[in-house]
Amino acid sequence: MDIAKTKILIVEDDPFVQDMLATILEGGGYATDKAGNGLEALEKCLTDRSIDLIVSDVNMPVMDGIQLIKEVRKRGMEVPIIMVTGVSSISVAVDALSSGAIDYVLKDEGIEETIIITVKRALAKHQLKLQNLQLVADLAKKTTEQEDTLSSLTAIISNMPDGLLVTNAQVQITLANPALGRMCGIDETKLIGQHCQDAFHGNLAPLFEMICSKTDHPVAVQIELAGGRTGSAVAAAIRKQLAFSEKRDEFLGNLVIVRDITSEKELERMKDDFLSTVSHELRTPLTSVLGFTRVIKKKLAEVVFPQLPPADAKTRRTVQQISDNLDIIVAEGERLTTLINDVLDLSKMEAGRIEWRREPAPIPEILEHAIAATTSLFERKGIAIVKNIAAGLPSVSCDRDRIIQVVINLLSNAVKFTDSGAVTVTARRRLPTDCPLEGGEDFVAVTVSDTGIGIAEKDMDKVFEKFKQVGDTLTDRPKGSGLGLPICKQIVESHGGKIWAESSLGNGSLFSFILPASQNPPESRRDNDIAETA
Ligand SMILES: Nc1ncnc2c1ncn2[C@@H]1O[C@H](COP(=O)(O)OP(=O)(O)OP(=O)(O)O)[C@@H](O)[C@H]1O
Numbered sequence: 127m128d129i130a131k132t133k134i135l136i137v138e139d140d141p142f143v144q145d146m147l148a149t150i151l152e153g154g155g156y157a158t159d160k161a162g163n164g165l166e167a168l169e170k171c172l173t174d175r176s177i178d179l180i181v182s183d184v185n186m187p188v189m190d191g192i193q194l195i196k197e198v199r200k201r202g203m204e205v206p207i208i209m210v211t212g213v214s215s216i217s218v219a220v221d222a223l224s225s226g227a228i229d230y231v232l233k234d235e236g237i238e239e240t241i242i243i244t245v246k247r248a249l250a251k252h253q254l255k256l257q258n259l260q261l262v263a264d265l266a267k268k269t270t271e272q273e274d275t276l277s278s279l280t281a282i283i284s285n286m287p288d289g290l291l292v293t294n295a296q297v298q299i300t301l302a303n304p305a306l307g308r309m310c311g312i313d314e315t316k317l318i319g320q321h322c323q324d325a326f327h328g329n330l331a332p333l334f335e336m337i338c339s340k341t342d343h344p345v346a347v348q349i350e351l352a353g354g355r356t357g358s359a360v361a362a363a364i365r366k367q368l369a370f371s372e373k374r375d376e377f378l379g380n381l382v383i384v385r386d387i388t389s390e391k392e393l394e395r396m397k398d399d400f401l402s403t404v405s406h407e408l409r410t411p412l413t414s415v416l417g418f419t420r421v422i423k424k425k426l427a428e429v430v431f432p433q434l435p436p437a438d439a440k441t442r443r444t445v446q447q448i449s450d451n452l453d454i455i456v457a458e459g460e461r462l463t464t465l466i467n468d469v470l471d472l473s474k475m476e477a478g479r480i481e482w483r484r485e486p487a488p489i490p491e492i493l494e495h496a497i498a499a500t501t502s503l504f505e506r507k508g509i510a511i512v513k514n515i516a517a518g519l520p521s522v523s524c525d526r527d528r529i530i531q532v533v534i535n536l537l538s539n540a541v542k543f544t545d546s547g548a549v550t551v552t553a554r555r556r557l558p559t560d561c562p563l564e565g566g567e568d569f570v571a572v573t574v575s576d577t578g579i580g581i582a583e584k585d586m587d588k589v590f591e592k593f594k595q596v597g598d599t600l601t602d603r604p605k606g607s608g609l610g611l612p613i614c615k616q617i618v619e620s621h622g623g624k625i626w627a628e629s630s631l632g633n634g635s636l637f638s639f640i641l642p643a644s645q646n647p648p649e650s651r652r653d654n655d656i657a658e659t660a
């Protein structure tokens with residue numbers, strides 16, 4: 127405490143002793159105030175909050191020193207009080223201490239020195255006491271706050287609709303909430319302390335395998351829950367960050383969240399069923415509409431139109447109009463048939479109802495086939511097609527027709543969204559640097575690149591979604607149905623491959639896919655870098 131500001135109240139009825147004490151204390155650097163008895167001192171304390179310490183005599187008129195201590199404490203004041211007692215009255219000193227005095231000094235010849243020492247000691251002790259009280263109050267506040275946080279956290283965990291499971295590093299369960307118990311059909315309180323292998327078996331075994339996978343990235347699995355319901359479980363490692371250490375963060379255990387996705391799955395199934403039923407039902411009448419339109423067109427052209435008077439301009443115009451309209455009906459009918467076939471195809475693939483015919487097939491032949499099938503599109507737009515097929519490519523074990531379908535989709539997109547320049551088809555063995563599958567496996571990579579309109583960065587993620595056509599669909603008439611790329615994705619992924627796009631607006635696009643090479647020996651050498659112009 128700053129001595130210059132420390133104010134001591136001297137309580138003494140003898141003016142001589144009062145002056146003597148004041149002189150000693152002021153000589154020690156303290157400010158003083160005086161009171162002639164206990165009552166006067168009490169009144170001063172109540173009005174003057176700047177008094178830091180009281181030095182009081184015992185025997186005084188009106189109110190003695192012991193009474194003063196009691197009155198001061200009764201009013202909740204913590205100001206430290208030193209009792210000045212006679213040499214022969216040790217019992218009075220004891221009385222004063224038990225009433226709440228901080229210390230005492232004997233009124234003898236050495237008081238000049240002892241009073242300064244005692245005052246310093248009392249002030250330091252009082253300061254310590256105040257700090258201690260503050261610490262205790264802070265601790266109590268923090269404890270209450272933590273208890274509040276803990277109880278609201280417990281309430282959140284107990285009431286959350288998702289299942290929550292926490293394990294320690296030894297894969298023993300340390301926390302399981304009621305939702306998890308309900309979903310798994312087990313009493314969650316009995317899970318605590320159990321090893322995951324003992325707790326999760328049968329339908330729930332994937333949970334245990336997932337927890338043990340110990341990857342740094344969150345892993346997700348679908349699990350069968352109690353009552354035939356379906357859950358989606360995601361597990362992530364819990365790590366403690368070691369602030370000043372070169373070592374990896376300490377692994378503490380796993381956190382698993384289980385969500386009941388039964389209704390989402392059901393909804394998805396209903397939507398797919400609906401789509402495939404509607405598409406199926408549409409296909410039959412559409413075949414008739416198209417078939418009869420073609421017949422009508424043929425009959426009109428071969429039988430009816432030749433019978434009309436040739437010189438009549440109005441009739442000629444009408445004949446031309448009917449012909450054009452029939453062409454539109456056929457073209458739109460064909461577009462609708464393609465769309466329906468795509469929807470059916472995709473829903474069958476998603477439902478796993480497609481049988482893939484796997485046999486080793488050479489990629490160059492697949493590419494040639496797809497290029498031949500799209501040549502007319504390139505010729506119509508005057509776009510060049512460049513082939514860049516590496517020699518000695520290994521075969522891929524695949525459903526040949528389906529991979530041709532993928533390349534046709536990519537080529538027809540490239541030509542559709544390119545107005546000038548060229549489309550390049552590249553096939554090579556090594557992995558492209560940005561390939562999403564790594565691990566040293568042998569892949570064949572095919573890339574279709576164009577010099578067309580490109581795709582904005584914000585749209586890059588959407589192009590593989592169903593019915594998504596990006597770009598300005600308000601001003602540009604949609605040039606398809608948005609099913610080509612989702613179909614490509616399904617096919618490529620069913621073959622254990624990956625498909626991805628790289629592009630930026632105005633700078634052309636690059637669509638690549640990779641397929642695992644089959645174990646068969648590489649086929650015979652082919653010419654490299656052949657360029658052709660359609
Ligand atoms: N080479 C490309 N250049 C620019 N945009 C492309 C390219 N390929 C695809 N896209 C964008 O991605 C969208 C989705 O392509 P997708 O092949 O799935 O559908 P689509 O070609 O519009 O219709 P569909 O293939 O069913 O006839 C396209 O509508 C287009 O906006």
Ligand SMILES: [Mg+2]
Nearest residue numbers: 539606610611
């Ligand atoms: Mg397409």
